[in-house]
Amino acid sequence: MKKFLRYLGLGLLSTFLTSTPGLAAERISFFYPPFGEFSLSVDSLETFAKVGKIDQDFSFYASRATPQQLAQLRDLLQQRFNITPTLVSQVTYSPIGEEVVQQLGKLLLTESRQNGFYAIRASLILAAADREGLTVVNLLRKFPSNTMRVNFTEGLRIVDDLSQLLKKKDEVVASLQKEAIAQAANSTVDFSKQADLRSPGKFRWQKKSLELNDVSRSRRLPVDIYLPTTQNSESTDQNSPSPPFPLIVISHGLASDRSTFVYLAEHLASYGFAVAVLEHPGSNAKRFQQYFAGLASPPEPEEFINRPLDIKYLLDELQRLEKSDPTLHRKLNFQQVGAIGQSFGGYTVLTLAGAKINFEQLRQDCNTNYSSFNLSLLLQCEASKLPQKNYELKDDRIKAIMAINPIDSLVLGEGGVSQIKMPVMLVAGSQDIFAPPVFEQIRPFTWLSDPNKYLALIENATHFSAIAEPTPENDILPVPPALLGPDRDAVYSYLNALSVAFMETHLLNRPEYRSYLQPSYATFLSKEPLNLSILQSLSVAQFNQIWSASIPQSTKLPNPQPTPR
Structure with missing residues (x-):
């Protein structure tokens, strides 16, 4: 109740503040050594934003920019971000939000x-509450200081470090693509004459919705089950799945829900896999809707534990229901269970496969801020607030996993990831800024010890490329088109094909599907600009060689720490 009142109070406070007069930034100032201090009036920026006029104060800077740069600046200054003051309050008062503003x-x-933390937070709330809305100019107008000073030296350092990091990332991606192409050249398989795994399979399926209630943890779990049916099935393959069907569990990412991977669930069901797609109530879209409305606290660190426990409970309940529910009776094979997860769901399935939380790594790196460009660390470091003990999250019923854009570099680290002893496919997008591929998928791929491991790298894909179009229920924060990346249909088709090939090979032990996991199949599937590459091996030494050139201090990779077994 106290938390509820606190977060509700923040929303009311933001509205109250709009009626409180105060200082406003009149000038922006920055020091550019060795040339001295420069400044620009906010009035000049506002005039330029509204009517496109460049006055004398702004002309000194405008003359050094191209027409295209000026047009982009004006677009930015005019951009209105339609978010409520309550939402701004909720985010900027949350632990992750405070770290970002800091x-x-x-x-x-x-x-x-002085650090502009409090001034920035206040100006964000006040600008969002103003009738003109949250714009850059309005943000400056609400900044409670006559002058906003820009730390130009720090800004240049960040830009330089980011440029170097992006260059290194591109070099790593290009090197891996080159290796995959070289391996693909040795293949003799003509995939144009093979079954097209991108197309739906021969099974029809039915959807069954449940709501499970884990009383011991006070968690209600909505679940959709996609169940193949043998009636009117078009499958003539004697080796194709039959009841009881192999079971795949899908775990969604942060602020999402069970509709996110409907396309993948339906596709797998058409190939004879039963698919259970659940929602994690502590971090789903509904929870974030309540949080942004001021009706709930942000997700708790315990979500790192509760998510894998949700899936363990789901499997327990399905085993119980399979004995009593006629629609499930003898339909599910709990000796053949696979798991697929995206982002936070990727972390979830990695822990179910045996990776353990690496508290030593969290303690060492969460306070050092070694990489300010890996946004996933803001979430991963929340796990450091958990009581430190040996959490038993592994589920022996799960035999193979796919992790799409997983977050794992600190919360699991090498000590955690290396404990996985089953087939794993990691999927990475080269333009993922929320779970950067080098830190979160490519390097962790080298830590996997099982020989049956695969890295699927999709050029130009983002953190959202694998996610289905949002529904009105889960469209919490509209994602800018630039972050969505190119047309996502190609990515959907890649994941449809690869998930079938991976699960057929490693869950059903059907070696005839192994060729679909080769680099040559990725070459066959690839469509510009979302080129697909598959690697089956990459050693730590090979990765280090690619990454060996000098990189900025703020982007140094952490020293892996062991995880207690």
Whole structure:
């Protein structure tokens, strides 16, 4: 109740603040050594934003920009972000939000050259509550200091470090693509004459919805089950699945729900897999809707434990229901269970496969901020707040996993990931800024010890490329088109094909599907600009060789720490 009142109070406070007069930034100032201090009036920026006029104050800077850069600047200044003051309050008062604003405050200082944390948070809330809405100019107008000082030296360092990091990322991706192409050249398989795994299979299926209630943890779990039916099945393959059907569990990412991977569930069901897609109530879309409305606290660190426990409970309940529910009776094979997860769901399935939380790694790196460009660390470091003990999250019923854009570099680390002893496929997008591929998928791929491991790398794919189009129920925060990436249909087709091939090979032990997991199949599937590459091996030494050139201190890779067994 106290938490509820606190978060509700933040929303009310943001509205109250709009009626409180105060200072406003009149100028932006920055020091550019060795040339000295420069400044620009907010009025000049506002005039440029509204009517496109460049006055004398702004002309000094405008003359050094191209017409295209000026047009982009004006677009940015005019952009209105339609978010409520309650939402801004909720986010900026959350632990992750405070960390983001704290980092931003190192760049945007007050007139007395102090970290702009409190000033930025106040101006964000006030601008969002203003009738003109949250714009860059309005943000400056609400900044409670006559002058906003920009830490230009720090800004240049960040830009330089980011440029170097992106260059290194591109080099790593290009090197892996080159290796995959070289391996594909040795293949003699003509995939144009093979079954097309991108197309639906021969099974029809039925959807069954349940709501499970784990009383011991006070968690209600909505679940959709996609169950193949043998009636009117078009399958003539004697080796194709038959009741009891192999079972695949799908775990969604943060602020999502069970509709996110409907396309994948339906596709797998058409190949004879029973698919259970659940929602994690502590981090699903509904929870974030309540949080953004001021009716709930942000997701708790315990979600790192509760998510895998949700799936363990789901499997327990399905085993119980399979004996009593006529629609499930003898339909599910609990000796052949696979799991697929995306983002936070990727972490979830990795823990179910045997990876353990690496508290030593979290303790070492969560306070050092070694990489300010890996946004997933803001979430991963929340796990450091958990009581440190040996959580038993592995589920022996699960025999193979696919992790799409997983987050794992710190919360699991090498010590955790290396404990996985089953087939794993990691899927990475080269333009993923929320779970950067080098840190979160490519390097962790080298830590996997099982020989049956695969890295699927999709060029130009983002963190959202694998996710289905949002529904009105889960469209919490509209994602800018630039973050969605190119047309996602190609990515859907890749995942449809690869998930069938991977599960047929490693869950059903059907070696005839193994050729679909070769680099040559990725070459066959690839469509510009979302080129697909598959690697089956990459050693730590090979990765280090690619990454060996000098990189900025803020992007140094952490030293892996062991995880207690």
